[in-house]
Amino acid sequence: MRTDITNILPEECISYILSLTSPTDVCRSKLVSPVFRSAADSDTIWGKFLPSDCYDIISNASSSSSSKLLTSSMSKTQLYFHLCKNPIIIDNGTMSFGIDKATGKKCYMLGARRLSIAWANTPRYWRWKRVPESRFSEVAELKEVWWLDVKGTIETKILSPNTTYVAYLVYKFSSSRYGFEKKPVDLHVELGESDAGRTFRIFLDPSANIPQFSREREDGWMEVKLGEFFNEHGDDGKATCSLREVDNYTLKKGLIIEGIDIRPKDSR
Amino acid sequence: MKSYIWLQTVDGSIQQVEQEIAMFCPMICHEVIQKGMGSSKNYAISLPQQVNPAMLSLILDYCRFHQVPGRSNKERKSFDEKFIRMDTKRLCELTSAADSLQLKPLVDLTSRALARIIEGKAPEEIREIFHLPDDLTEEEKLEPLKNATDDPRIRLLNRLYAKKRKELKEREKLKNVEVDEELVDDRSVDDLLSFINGDDGDSKGIKTSKSKKKNRRRKDLLKSTSAHEATKNHNKESNGLNSVCRSAEVGQIPPGVGATTNLQDVEDDIFPNKNEFDDGDIDDEIDPTLKEKIDREVEDFARRLNSDWPERMQEILSLGQEKKPVHLSLNGKGS
Numbered sequence: 001m002r003t004d005i006t007n008i009l010p011e012e013c014i015s016y017i018l019s020l021t022s023p024t025d026v027c028r029s030k031l032v033s034p035v036f037r038s039a040a041d042s043d044t045i046w047g048k049f050l051p052s053d054c055y056d057i058i059s060n061a062s063s064s065s066s067s068k069l070l071t072s073s074m075s076k077t078q079l080y081f082h083l084c085k086n087p088i089i090i091d092n093g094t095m096s097f098g099i100d101k102a103t104g105k106k107c108y109m110l111g112a113r114r115l116s117i118a119w120a121n122t123p124r125y126w127r128w129k130r131v132p133e134s135r136f137s138e139v140a141e142l143k144e145v146w147w148l149d150v151k152g153t154i155e156t157k158i159l160s161p162n163t164t165y166v167a168y169l170v171y172k173f174s175s176s177r178y179g180f181e182k183k184p185v186d187l188h189v190e191l192g193e194s195d196a197g198r199t200f201r202i203f204l205d206p207s208a209n210i211p212q213f214s215r216e217r218e219d220g221w222m223e224v225k226l227g228e229f230f231n232e233h234g235d236d237g238k239a240t241c242s243l244r245e246v247d248n249y250t251l252k253k254g255l256i257i258e259g260i261d262i263r264p265k266d267s268r
Numbered sequence: 269m270k271s272y273i274w275l276q277t278v279d280g281s282i283q284q285v286e287q288e289i290a291m292f293c294p295m296i297c298h299e300v301i302q303k304g305m306g307s308s309k310n311y312a313i314s315l316p317q318q319v320n321p322a323m324l325s326l327i328l329d330y331c332r333f334h335q336v337p338g339r340s341n342k343e344r345k346s347f348d349e350k351f352i353r354m355d356t357k358r359l360c361e362l363t364s365a366a367d368s369l370q371l372k373p374l375v376d377l378t379s380r381a382l383a384r385i386i387e388g389k390a391p392e393e394i395r396e397i398f399h400l401p402d403d404l405t406e407e408e409k410l411e412p413l414k415n416a417t418d419d420p421r422i423r424l425l426n427r428l429y430a431k432k433r434k435e436l437k438e439r440e441k442l443k444n445v446e447v448d449e450e451l452v453d454d455r456s457v458d459d460l461l462s463f464i465n466g467d468d469g470d471s472k473g474i475k476t477s478k479s480k481k482k483n484r485r486r487k488d489l490l491k492s493t494s495a496h497e498a499t500k501n502h503n504k505e506s507n508g509l510n511s512v513c514r515s516a517e518v519g520q521i522p523p524g525v526g527a528t529t530n531l532q533d534v535e536d537d538i539f540p541n542k543n544e545f546d547d548g549d550i551d552d553e554i555d556p557t558l559k560e561k562i563d564r565e566v567e568d569f570a571r572r573l574n575s576d577w578p579e580r581m582q583e584i585l586s587l588g589q590e591k592k593p594v595h596l597s598l599n600g601k602g603s
Contacts, residue, residue: 008318008360013367013379020383031391033400 014039019048023080024102047076049104051160054079057097061088080104087135096135100264105160107263109170110152111136115260118149133220134258141174142255148185151242152260156191157234164230164265167241168223170258173205177254180205185245189227192237198227204243204255221258228265273300274312277321282312285328292331294370316368323365326358330374352381356397359385 009017018026018040026049030040051057061068071079071088080099087098087109094114098107112128117140119125125145128138142148150169159165167189173180185204190197202213204224214224226241241260245252271287273296290306291297299305299313306313315324333339333347352359359378366374386394395402 008357009364010367013363013375016375017363017379017382017386020380021387025387025389028391029386029394031404032394033402034404036394036400037404 011035011039012042012044015042015044018042019045022102023049023104041077043076045077046080050076050080050083051099051104051106054083054099057090058088061090061097089135093137096259103160103163103264105163105264106158107261108154108158109135109259109261110154111138111259112140112257113138115140115150115152115257117151117257118147119145131256135219136259140257142253142257144178144251144253146248146251148245148252148255149242150244150257151240153238153240154262155238156231156236159231159234159262160264161231161233164228165239165262166228166265167226167239168261168263169226169241169243170217170221170223170261172221172256172258174254174256177205179250179252180255181207183245183247183250183252185243187224187226187243189229189239189241191229191231191239195229197240200227223261226260273306274309275306275324276312276314277319277324278315278317279320281321282309283324284309288335289328289331292335292371293327294372296369316365318361318364318368320361320365323361326362327365327369327371327374331371334373348377352377356382356385357399360398 014036018029018036019042021029026040026045030037058068058071068088071082074082081101083097083099084101085098087096087107089095090097091114094111096109096111098109099105100107113136117126120128120140125143127141127143129141130137131139152167169187181203183203184201186199186201188197188199202224203210204214206212214222217223224243226243229239231239239262241262272284273287273290274282274284275290275296276282291300295316296306296313300307305311319327330351333351334344354362359382363375363378363382366378385397389397392402394400
């Protein structure tokens, strides 16, 4: 006579075993049986999957952020799923923090104000404005420029260890876009001081028959991959991500930048 | 002179074990020190019921090895790797037994081994390994997926499930109204569903002409909805399910009444942008349209319960961060 293990193993043991798997495995295990379902909702599990410094990061959230109040009353399980879907704004509103659902690893978006954008403070070239669909208070809109140089850096020590991260420029085009179909841009990511990094050259606004490297995000913005890097222990200094077109011959217009999104590489 | 601790397992048998080995288990340690038990046969420590003689023997082997202080980490690791080579059922029993004795290092060891077994497996595979019955209710299987990234496909699925659940409840209620005994209360949701899943046969021939018409109209409707990616592969599955749905209705449920009220909601919820529909479809009679919608949902529902599901669930969950090209393959293993 086959006995099922739920007669043998108490639910807490099942929860402990599940906590040793992965977030994806735990979600899937909810379809196994009622006991697994119940065991999968335990704070023991999701507390383990949350980044260890999660609460510290939240406490540094902008005080105007309503997330702070909301998250302080949540269970670990609720907090995990909340952060997967609702990044919180930290660091004086210049960055957002969230979690990658499948792995529990940290994700950050550097807001436009946090990036180094050449000529960004010259109103003739760039404009700063509020848009409702941005998570940040301001986005940068390109009026016109010849020298396009957008760069963002992130300290590897705030990232999750042993993770390959991918950086994306999060942007849109306005109706006055120009130049990006004529001239390709250089996308580059490098890690630390000694890494030369890799550069890709692509058309951001390709004409027909030219490959499109950008894709639409769920929040309605577009994103294009700038590159990737592997963060081992967080002691490699900064990762630098950039998009540039600096041949100085082509006028460019109409690029709206929300920020640079840095998240774990999809492991599939 | 060696000291021994007396232990009694749940089957009544008593044995003596060297003190330093037995005391490696916190629970036994506690009994000896706090309660003064275990010093003689008459005062044998009663072990928890999870610790049968076989489990006790394994646990003592573990303790016997690890309580020796001089061993290197490499030796310990090597021992552990060999030690946990046993079938899954034993691993579970051992986890439970070690847990009851509060022997954390062993609980960790066996739990990790079990975690490695579970990792990456689909729910049916896990059920297979652990001999678990498939006893989640349809309600539970249909529970809304945690839509962590606001994926519109997941939102649609959740809405479809909500409608399915509602409709199941309607069916239950309407069946209860019927005088026909054999079919009323006994027909559980499970039965209805296995009927849908299994029975493709009889009424197929009779229904084909209507099915074709439905397929075409369904295609029209599907093309014009924003959520067509999630539902587009239904056409093939329609035949068997149409007939089943029809015969289920004709036999027991007074058509039109309960179904009508239910499905007004369906239209609004699942297809909020009515403007996207071809006008031709809306001009049709209410009944066929509604029935078609039930059919579509039933197909979808039945599909969710076959073995495609875990792969798709995994896909959907992993889709979270990166937006993949539009066409999510839902057709899995086909009909």
